[in-house]
Amino acid sequence: DAGITQSPRYKITETGRQVTLMCHQTWSHSYMFWYRQDLGHGLRLIYYSAAADITDKGEVPDGYVVSRSKTENFPLTLESATRSQTSVYFCASSEFSRGATDTQYFGPGTRLTVL
């Protein structure tokens, strides 16, 4: 199906383990984003990518790594998971535009629990 998908939808891991969250979009959108959603904080940007091989930090990048070798994929890796990274993670994409009006399209989210 067309759209933006995330996997896994649910993940439980232990402190110190490496975890990779996957994001795939079928629209060939230039921009992709990773957010985390926590009570009282709303959505906070972790990393974003303007195109393949171009990534940059957002508001809360520490402890996370991203890559984007293909336009359609934007994996997020927690190199050594900590309990503070327990959260719901959303991937989003949007088309390229010189303006700032483009809608972001969100995936269904991954609920990550770090024990």
Place this chain on the structure above:
Amino acid sequence: GNSVTQMEGPVTLSEEAFLTINCTYTATGYPSLFWYVQYPGEGLQLLLKATKADDKGSNKGFEATYRKETTSFHLEKGSVQVSDSAVYFCALSSSGGYQKVTFGIGTKLQVIP
């Protein structure tokens, strides 16, 4: 920097009641403004948007007007339904070539029959 302020809620209304969720913002330049909605267990989806002052965005009976003089973008609906129960996020997008969006903390709406 940019910021968006909205009440966290929850806001509890009876079916067919009038809804207002306030949103105010701080931004440089001329941002675009959005309302996103998140239904239980799902990702966010765009509800409506406005790209310049005095624009009114509307969708599914919801409306919001871009008020530059009061830096506000309040969400309204004349008659809510149980199916409108969700979390509503106000957001702004800064002008320029970077697609950064700043979100509010989200307002949870509960509509009871």
